[in-house]
Amino acid sequence: MDRDFLSVDDMTTPELEEVLELAVKLKASPEDHAGALRGKSVALVFEKPSTRTRVSFEVAVAELGGHPVVLSSQELQLGRGETIEDTGRVLSRYVDAVAVRTFEQERLEALARAATVPVINMLSDFEHPCQCLADLLTVKEKKEKLAGLVLAYVGDGNNVAHSLLLGGAKAGMTVRVASPPGYEPIPQVVQRALEIGEETGGGAEVLHDPVEATRDADVLYTDVWASMGQEAEAKARPLVFQGYQLDQAAVERARPDAIVMHCLPAHRGQEITDEVIDGPHSVVWDQAENRLHTQKALLIWLLERV
Numbered sequence: 001m002d003r004d005f006l007s008v009d010d011m012t013t014p015e016l017e018e019v020l021e022l023a024v025k026l027k028a029s030p031e032d033h034a035g036a037l038r039g040k041s042v043a044l045v046f047e048k049p050s051t052r053t054r055v056s057f058e059v060a061v062a063e064l065g066g067h068p069v070v071l072s073s074q075e076l077q078l079g080r081g082e083t084i085e086d087t088g089r090v091l092s093r094y095v096d097a098v099a100v101r102t103f104e105q106e107r108l109e110a111l112a113r114a115a116t117v118p119v120i121n122m123l124s125d126f127e128h129p130c131q132c133l134a135d136l137l138t139v140k141e142k143k144e145k146l147a148g149l150v151l152a153y154v155g156d157g158n159n160v161a162h163s164l165l166l167g168g169a170k171a172g173m174t175v176r177v178a179s180p181p182g183y184e185p186i187p188q189v190v191q192r193a194l195e196i197g198e199e200t201g202g203g204a205e206v207l208h209d210p211v212e213a214t215r216d217a218d219v220l221y222t223d224v225w226a227s228m229g230q231e232a233e234a235k236a237r238p239l240v241f242q243g244y245q246l247d248q249a250a251v252e253r254a255r256p257d258a259i260v261m262h263c264l265p266a267h268r269g270q271e272i273t274d275e276v277i278d279g280p281h282s283v284v285w286d287q288a289e290n291r292l293h294t295q296k297a298l299l300i301w302l303l304e305r306v
Contacts, residue, residue, distance in 0.1 A: 003302055004112045006105070006121045008129045008166040009192065013200055015301075016136075016170050023137050023290070023297035030063060036300045037066030040096040044122070045087075047073040047102040052264060053122050053130070056291040057099060064296055069095060088115035096303060118302040125159055125227075126186075131263050132163035133294035136171055138287040139219055142259050147172030147201060152217035152254070154178045154210045154244050155271050156237075157185035160223045160263050165193040169202035176205040178213035180240050210244050217254045220281075221261040222246045222271045238270060246272045251281055259283045 004010060011019065026033055042061045046054060054070070061068035078087055088111040091098050097118045100108055105126035112119040121129055140146050151168055153161050157179040165185060168175035175193065177185055184190075184206050193204035207213045214220060225241045226234040246260060260272075260281045268274050277284055 002116065002118045004119045005129060005298060005302060006108050006112060006119065006124075007127050008132050008163050008170065009196075010129075011170070013170045013196075016133075016167070019133065019294070019297045019301050020137055020140060022301060023133070023294045024140075026296045026300075027290070027293040030296075033064060033296070033300060035065040036296075037061060037064035037096075037303065039066075040303060041067040041069055041094065042299065043069045043071060043091050043095045043098045045071050045073070045076070045098065045100045045102075046122075047078075047100070048123065050101055050122075052288055052291050053101055057122065057295055060292055060295040060299060064299060066096075066299075084111045085114035087111065088113075088119070092116040097299065120298070120302070123159065127163045127166075128159045128263070129163050129167070130291065130295055130298065131160060132167040133298060134287060134290040135164065135221070135261060135263070136167055137290045137294050138261065138283055139173075139259070141286070141290075142283055143218060149218040150174045150176065150216065151219040151221060152176045152178065152213045153221045153223075154213060154246060154250070155222045155241065156183050156225055156227070157206070158223060158227055161185045162189045164221065165189055165204050166196065169193040169196035169204055170200060172200045172202045174203040174205065176207060176213040176217070178207045178210040178244065180244065181208055183240070210250070211253065214250045214253045217258055219259055219261060220246055220250060220254055223263055224265065224267050225271055241271070245270070246276050248273065248275055248279075251276055251279070261287050264288055 044057050058068045084107050092115045099120035099122045101122035103125050105124045161177050165175050190204050197203045225237040262284045
């Protein structure tokens, strides 16, 4: 029976650990799994623009010996009214997995119900689970552990924040999210993270004070203040999010060996300063690279179960 990866919560804690361990091996010795997807094709469907997701997934499939089929919604009949369910049924006849970067999570869920091959969430408005896998691998590399660490996320309580809450809790981390009032993560996600944390020792906190959130944190994390699809709010949001910037003061409040993360693209001078993203605490570029290694691990993990 095929497995989908629409949310970080689709994996148990042991499964998450298994994927991260496989990613470590793939990064160290990529040649050992060079033929893991030989004879398999993966459809990569983009309804939103992409740099890191597009390139890392396409390269991941190719380096594993598979064939990536990269498609935009304009190249599919989706752009002319074909339903997402019918698209899933048809693609399932041609490829071994379908990965989608889209808007509503409901579209992914409808596609997964109709498809007969694994479906991967490359990004939705609700979650960014593949980014979270790379984030956890990066923290593990730099800190040599995950459990017991405090990750402070400052900014919009968006899809990235949701995945960090769930993934961090599964890894035994405490995830603090500091957002302006009205921009907090969805309460159901926070509640689920708390439930997970009861089993793993992790935790979730939602705050409005970025100073409190970043104090003594092991990891500092931020994202753009206005994501794709929120362009109409782009001019107003900098006024709302003043004070929710990762600057040198935030770094100095964190632990001396804290690392700084950003899922990119960065709007320098808004959610993060040049001094911080280019500074000695930044691991942003390693974090971006790790998208490749964790996505390789995810593809192998999913397709070996088909």
